[in-house]
Amino acid sequence: MEPISILQRYFGYDSFRPNQEQVIRNVLQKKDSLVLMPTGGGKSLCYQVPALIFEGLTIVISPLIALMKDQVDALRVNGIAAAYLNSSQSRNEQEAVFRQVHRNELKLLYLAPERLMASDMQLIGFLKRLKLSLVAVDEAHCISQWGHDFRPEYRLLGQLRQEIPEVPFMALTATADKLTRADIISRLELKDPPSYISSFNRENICYKVEPKRNSFQRLLDFLEGNKKESGIIYCLSRNSTESLAAKLQAKGYAAEAYHAGLEKHIREERQEKFLRDDISIVVATIAFGMGIDKSNVRFVVHMDLPKNIEGYYQETGRAGRDGLPGEALLFYSYADVNKLQQFTTVENNEEQSRILLKKLDQMVLYGNLRSCRRKFLLNYFDEEAPDNCGNCDICLGKYQYIDGTILAQKALSAVARLNESFGAGYVIDFLKGNTSGRIREWHKSLKTFGVGSDLSRETWSGYLEELIAQEYLKKSEGPYPVLQLGPKSRAVLKGDETVMLSVRKEPEKAAGQKRKT
Ligand code: ADP
Ligand code: ZN
Numbered sequence: 001m002e003p004i005s006i007l008q009r010y011f012g013y014d015s016f017r018p019n020q021e022q023v024i025r026n027v028l029q030k031k032d033s034l035v036l037m038p039t040g041g042g043k044s045l046c047y048q049v050p051a052l053i054f055e056g057l058t059i060v061i062s063p064l065i066a067l068m069k070d071q072v073d074a075l076r077v078n079g080i081a082a083a084y085l086n087s088s089q090s091r092n093e094q095e096a097v098f099r100q101v102h103r104n105e106l107k108l109l110y111l112a113p114e115r116l117m118a119s120d121m122q123l124i125g126f127l128k129r130l131k132l133s134l135v136a137v138d139e140a141h142c143i144s145q146w147g148h149d150f151r152p153e154y155r156l157l158g159q160l161r162q163e164i165p166e167v168p169f170m171a172l173t174a175t176a177d178k179l180t181r182a183d184i185i186s187r188l189e190l191k192d193p194p195s196y197i198s199s200f201n202r203e204n205i206c207y208k209v210e211p212k213r214n215s216f217q218r219l220l221d222f223l224e225g226n227k228k229e230s231g232i233i234y235c236l237s238r239n240s241t242e243s244l245a246a247k248l249q250a251k252g253y254a255a256e257a258y259h260a261g262l263e264k265h266i267r268e269e270r271q272e273k274f275l276r277d278d279i280s281i282v283v284a285t286i287a288f289g290m291g292i293d294k295s296n297v298r299f300v301v302h303m304d305l306p307k308n309i310e311g312y313y314q315e316t317g318r319a320g321r322d323g324l325p326g327e328a329l330l331f332y333s334y335a336d337v338n339k340l341q342q343f344t345t346v347e348n349n350e351e352q353s354r355i356l357l358k359k360l361d362q363m364v365l366y367g368n369l370r371s372c373r374r375k376f377l378l379n380y381f382d383e384e385a386p387d388n389c390g391n392c393d394i395c396l397g398k399y400q401y402i403d404g405t406i407l408a409q410k411a412l413s414a415v416a417r418l419n420e421s422f423g424a425g426y427v428i429d430f431l432k433g434n435t436s437g438r439i440r441e442w443h444k445s446l447k448t449f450g451v452g453s454d455l456s457r458e459t460w461s462g463y464l465e466e467l468i469a470q471e472y473l474k475k476s477e478g479p480y481p482v483l484q485l486g487p488k489s490r491a492v493l494k495g496d497e498t499v500m501l502s503v504r505k506e507p508e509k510a511a512g513q514k515r516k517t
Pocket of ligand 1: 014016017039040041043
């Protein structure tokens with residue numbers, strides 16, 4: 001039967017979405033493929049339709065045990081023979097599934113990857129003897145340490161691949177940058193797989209970054225406009241999810257914390273309440289969200305800096321699934337960058353440390369960006385985008401330009417005085433006149449020490465990034481980058497060049513709160 005007839009008959013849809021049909025045609029030729037589609041883009045049909053056309057059994061690898069049952073139930077409702085195997089089932093239930101498989105009664109079998117490891121890899125041996133038509137690996141980025149959600153059990157899939165080399169594999173994911181994609185291909189040993197990449201643009205999401213100062217107050221201002229709306233607030237630590245949830249409750253918000261340290265039944269209950277709109281806000285670590293399909297999430301806030309763009313984009317992507325406007329707000333601080341830098345060092349693994357640091361660097365760039373955020377995000381995933389999206393804080397004109405010549409002179413002369421041998425953090429401490437032990441004694445006696453004490457660290461961090469972007473400064477390569485004078489710095493120090501820097505227009509509400517920093 002033709003794919004389109006299967007689509008209409010079993011799934012009740014009229015036509016394919018972009019890329020679905022191409023993917024299906026490719027796999028029908030028994031070829032490997034890599035499918036990148038945003039969440040909600042329709043990845044499932046890419047393997048479900050071929051599963052019905054092929055004679056044998058299609059295996060679907062999925063890490064989301066909680067969702068397996070729903071997926072299988074939905075297929076059965078459509079008259080499709082499907083079952084699942086995971087650790088939540090009793091022995092009897094599992095054996096019943098094995099019997100169905102033996103009798104060739106199934107078209108689709110959903111498997112949790114850790115199930116492959118159980119009982120000494122017996123399952124791999126079992127699968128090997130079956131007539132398999134396709135292995136679909138959902139959330140395939142979990143196989144890569146470079147992705148944002150590495151799961152060691154996914155590594156077993158490499159082994160599965162080697163055991164059944166003739167069966168086509170389809171890797172599917174909603175978040176993988178170039179590096180992660182290459183890693184997926186090599187780990188699964190995909191053979192010349194065509195990559196099907198759908199547009200990742202989420203037009204209806206407005207991206208905003210604010211300096212992390214008075215962030216709780218700023219959050220309240222933000223929520224004021226979203227009083228009863230549904231939203232997710234991400235924090236880095238479990239403790240901060242709980243304390244923030246409590247503070248929000250005290251302000252009358254129906255908010256609950258969610259993190260992996262909570263008991264399972266509590267997590268399930270809170271997730272359920274959120275899905276049913278019994279509570280409007282979940283304050284969570286990144287443990288929350290994967291596989292959660294709630295269409296009316298209106299905002300996603302990051303109280304702390306995420307570790308990389310992949311994670312950030314995945315998390316913000318949970319807003320506005322229904323196509324109505326959604327907001328993504330990030331509080332950016334230089335202190336967070338410092339904190340996260342420590343996590344990028346992986347012992348005995350220089351390459352990985354380097355990659356993690358590089359990914360964090362992109363996040364820092366994003367935080368300090370003065371051009372369209374959407375363009376940056378889409379470019380990060382290799383997608384073209386216009387210069388102005390009209391729906392991010394930059395394009396909406398939240399910044400204005402000032403004559404920053406004197407500020408630039410302060411920064412450049414500090415870099416010069418420090419012999420171009422120190423990183424941004426140190427230069428900022430020097431500019432601010434930080435008298436702690438971190439600063440060398442003789443630096444404290446230099447004339448430029450403390451000339452920038454009137455500005456916050458975040459502001460300086462932003463200015464330094466802008467000065468780098470405009471080539472007044474540059475960052476050295478290597479694991480401990482230092483700031484150096486750039487090709488255009490001479491003219492500025494001599495007073496021959498005017499430098500423009502941007503400042504954030506203070507939000508209306510916070511106008512009276514100008515703090516001394
Ligand atoms: P993903 O796994 O990419 O997040 P799903 O496969 O769960 O997305 O699909 C998201 C939704 O889109 C589902 O409700 C699905 O039924 C629907 N959908 C997928 N393909 C089509 C199509 N060709 N026409 C209409 N609806 C579709
Ligand atoms: Zn924009």
